[in-house]
Amino acid sequence: MLGLALVSVNSSQLHAQSIFYLDTENGGGFGNNPNSFLWATFSPVWTTDSSGNSSQVAWSNATPASNAILGNGASVGASTAFLGGNISVGTLSVVNGTWTVNIGSNTLTFDSASHSNLDATITDSGSGPGSVVKTGSGTMTVTTTSNYTGGTTISGGALRFNVANTSIGPTAINSGGTLQLGASSTLPTSTTLTLAGGTLAMTGAFDQSFSTALAMSAGSTINFGSGFGASAVAFGNSSGQTWTGTLLVSNFSTAGGDTLRFGTSSSALSGAQLAAISFDGFGAQIDGSGFVTPVPEPETYALFVGATVLAVFSYRRRQLSAAAGG
Numbered sequence: 001m002l003g004l005a006l007v008s009v010n011s012s013q014l015h016a017q018s019i020f021y022l023d024t025e026n027g028g029g030f031g032n033n034p035n036s037f038l039w040a041t042f043s044p045v046w047t048t049d050s051s052g053n054s055s056q057v058a059w060s061n062a063t064p065a066s067n068a069i070l071g072n073g074a075s076v077g078a079s080t081a082f083l084g085g086n087i088s089v090g091t092l093s094v095v096n097g098t099w100t101v102n103i104g105s106n107t108l109t110f111d112s113a114s115h116s117n118l119d120a121t122i123t124d125s126g127s128g129p130g131s132v133v134k135t136g137s138g139t140m141t142v143t144t145t146s147n148y149t150g151g152t153t154i155s156g157g158a159l160r161f162n163v164a165n166t167s168i169g170p171t172a173i174n175s176g177g178t179l180q181l182g183a184s185s186t187l188p189t190s191t192t193l194t195l196a197g198g199t200l201a202m203t204g205a206f207d208q209s210f211s212t213a214l215a216m217s218a219g220s221t222i223n224f225g226s227g228f229g230a231s232a233v234a235f236g237n238s239s240g241q242t243w244t245g246t247l248l249v250s251n252f253s254t255a256g257g258d259t260l261r262f263g264t265s266s267s268a269l270s271g272a273q274l275a276a277i278s279f280d281g282f283g284a285q286i287d288g289s290g291f292v293t294p295v296p297e298p299e300t301y302a303l304f305v306g307a308t309v310l311a312v313f314s315y316r317r318r319q320l321s322a323a324a325g326g
Contacts, residue, residue: 020046021072022081023056024096030082039101040084061088065111065136070120071096081120083108083130090136091116103130103148111136113157117143124148131169134159134177154179154198161185173198175218181206183228193235195220195247205229213238214262216276219245222260230257234290237263239270249279254293263290 022037023045030036037045044056050072060066067090070081078098083106090112092101099120101108104127110118113136121144124130129150134140139158142165151169152159154177161179164186171187173179175197181187182204189211193200197218202225214235224231252258262268268290277284279294286292 018048019067019069020048020057020059021050021052021069023047023052024071024079025052026056028079033080035077035079037079037081038084039081039087043084059087061086063088065090065109067091067093067112069093069095070099090114091138091140092118092120094119102127103132103150104128105130105150107131107133107150109133109135110140111156112138112140114138115140117141119143122146122148124150129169139180153177158201160203161187167191170194172196173200173220181208183207195222197245199223200233201225202228202231202233206231206233208232209234211236213241215241216243216245216247219248221248221250224249224251224253224258226251230259232259232261234259234261235263237265237268238273239263239268241273243273243276245276247277249277249284249294252279252294260292261290262286262292265290 028034028037030038039059041059041061044058046057046059048054048057052072065088071094080100080102083101083103086107088109088111091114092110093116101120101122103122103124105124107130108122110133115138118140122132125147128148130148131150132148132152134154135156137157139160141160141162143162145163145165146168147166149167149169152171153174155174156176158178158180161181162185164184165188167188168191170192171179172194173196177198178201180201180203182202183206186208189209191210192212193210194215194217197220199221201223205228212235222233249260252260266286266288269286274284274286277292282294282296284292285295
């Protein structure tokens with residue numbers, strides 16, 4: 001946690017399922033900076049109405065989590081909210097100014113069933129490592145670049161990045177969770193990814209390279225999506241990992257130009273790992289450059305089935321014609 005002096009606690013506390021506004025007119029001054037605010041369970045800098053006329057209250061990590069709005073009231077320009085401990089929030093919205101949330105060495109948990117945008121920059125600059133956890137069934141779309149090192153855990157709903165990121169730390173996708181990446185939202189190549197029952201999903205034509213090995217602790221999915229054009233996902237040599245469960249690769253189209261690669265050789269996956277990959281029910285093969293493809297390829301299989309059906313139909317038609325002629 002940041003080295004902070006305690007602030008006297010207001011007797012009022014936040015209530016669940018509510019919206020709270022950071023009081024930018026009266027709550028600033030943390031670290032002698034009028035544009036800095038302390039976000040903590042002991043710092044009364046929040047109000048319960050958009051006008052700012054209600055009493056200031058401290059944050060409460062309620063269940064279900066309350067929603068937070070930054071930038072309400074007078075414009076304070078570029079501003080920062082510093083976490084003074086672990087914080088649980090539903091949605092986090094910016095309505096005025098440019099905001100950074102410095103999580104320090106704390107954990108910021110987003111727990112909401114609603115769909116929302118995150119327009120604030122998350123960082124742990126100068127006092128990390130800090131981490132982010134996504135729970136709840138909603139989809140949170142991150143629209144600004146993030147830079148924190150303590151890690152990202154997705155245990156519910158979807159965490160969707162619409163921009164490239166400097167760092168989100170080691171990333172785990174648990175059962176019920178989805179990490180969504182698109183054409184403009186790549187992660188640093190050094191990001192370590194663990195599939196723990198969740199889904200890595202493409203939301204557009206996509207090119208993501210990880211220099212690190214793929215870890216898998218439970219059956220998981222890589223979903224290439226459909227209608228986006230060619231997508232490419234590459235991992236480092238993963239043969240040293242012990243995978244658990246089946247890796248389902250869905251909506252993969254060799255004909256459409258999709259590629260899945262591990263390392264740069266056929267030894268980048270063990271035999272057991274290769275056997276654990278299913279392309280929508282088809283097995284997997286790896287070539288000398290590390291590219292993994294379905295076997296047989298679905299497009300080839302479809303042509304084979306079509307040709308077989310046509311041949312059987314033609315044969316039956318000839319039999320019927322012969323019988324009628326006899």
